Amino acid sequence: NAGVTQTPKFQVLKTGQSMTLQCAQDMNHEYMSWYRQDPGMGLRLIHYSVGAGITDQGEVPNGYNVSRSTTEDFPLRLLSAAPSQTSVYFCASSSWTGENQETQYFGPGTRLLVL
Amino acid sequence: EDKVVQSPLSLVVHEGDTVTLNCSYEVTNFRSLLWYKQEKKAPTFLFMLTSSGIEKKSGRLSSILDKKELFSILNITATQTGDSAIYLCAGEYNYGQNFVFGPGTRLSVLP
Numbered sequence: 678n679a680g681v682t683q684t685p686k687f688q689v690l691k692t693g694q695s696m697t698l699q700c701a702q703d704m705n706h707e708y709m710s711w712y713r714q715d716p717g718m719g720l721r722l723i724h725y726s727v728g729a730g731i732t733d734q735g736e737v738p739n740g741y742n743v744s745r746s747t748t749e750d751f752p753l754r755l756l757s758a759a760p761s762q763t764s765v766y767f768c769a770s771s772s773w774t775g776e777n778q779e780t781q782y783f784g785p786g787t788r789l790l791v792l
Numbered sequence: 793e794d795k796v797v798q799s800p801l802s803l804v805v806h807e808g809d810t811v812t813l814n815c816s817y818e819v820t821n822f823r824s825l826l827w828y829k830q831e832k833k834a835p836t837f838l839f840m841l842t843s844s845g846i847e848k849k850s851g852r853l854s855s856i857l858d859k860k861e862l863f864s865i866l867n868i869t870a871t872q873t874g875d876s877a878i879y880l881c882a883g884e885y886n887y888g889q890n891f892v893f894g895p896g897t898r899l900s901v902l903p
Contacts, residue, residue, distance in 0.1 A: 712893075720835075720880065720893035736892065767835075783835055 679703050683768050683784035690758040690791045698753040698787050700768030706782075708771045709751040710735070711743065713764040714786075720767065726751055758791045765789070794819045796883050796894035804900045809871050813897045815881030816863040825857055825864050828880040830896070835880050838866070871901045 684699045702709065710725040712735075722735030726745040740762060742754040751770075755762060768784040796817045805811055817825060824842045828835035839848045841857035841864055848855050852871075857864045868875055878896040885892060 720882070722892070782837075 681768055681770050681782050681784035683766075683787050685787060686785065687788045688790070690755070690789065692759060692791060694758050696755050696758065698755075698766055698768075698789075700751045700753065700784060701749050702751075702768075702770040702782070703749065704770060704772070704782065705748060706770035706772040707748070709745065710769045711741070711751070711753045712767045712769065713737065713762075714767060715764050723753065723766075755789075758789075760791045763789060763791045794883065794885050794892045796881055796892050798879075798881050798894035798897050800897060801895060802898045802900075804902065805871055806902050807872055809901075810867065810869045811871060811899065813866040813868075813879050813881075813899070814863065815865070815894055817881075817883040817892075817894075818862065819883035819885040819892060821885055822859070823884040826882045826884065827855055827864070827866050828882065830878040830880055831876075838879075868899075871899075873901050873903055875899060876901045 681702045690696055707728050711723040712720040713723055714720050721737050723737055723741050724732055724735055724743040726732045729745050729748050732743050732745050742756060745751055766787045766789060770782055796815060799814045803811060824840050826840045827838040829838055838853060839855045841848060841855060844857055844859040852869045855864060855866045866879060876899060878898050880896045881894045883892050
């Protein structure tokens, strides 16, 4: 049981390049989300998915696309990287285990630098 | 606009001290408030609070929610150097599994 895995751990892009951040979970969780974390701002929700084939926008979706073709995978695509997208990206998954038992599991993060 | 505010943003204490971290929120269709501890990269889950006035405890950590005043506190007693971390507070909104996070409180516990 690997939990939530993210690849790559670190990436450097040039402005205008595209790339995909991978996220996978092996816990059969329905819910998966992508966050970015910037200094002093905490985590901000980019996109989320409540199940395979269903995605929706979060707080800061511009410049990012997602898809959820399987329960396990939730890739995040940067269409045309910009320096403002330099950040640490976290993928998270969770399932409902009861109102007071829910736990959200985070991946280790991907540090992205856009030059 | 949904938002979460945490205070203080930074705190330095000595081992054995007791600390209280504050979190206030304005969240649409509030469902729950969560506390996380982030030491290096990914945050780890501490508590989820949904009901006012019911304290949750885990070892030296405890937390309580006040839904009338829209705030929560996280207490850490007898702090240890291993408690040094960023503590994140998050509000769950729109009845779904989505959250707005505060900026975090950076706690440093000195030996």
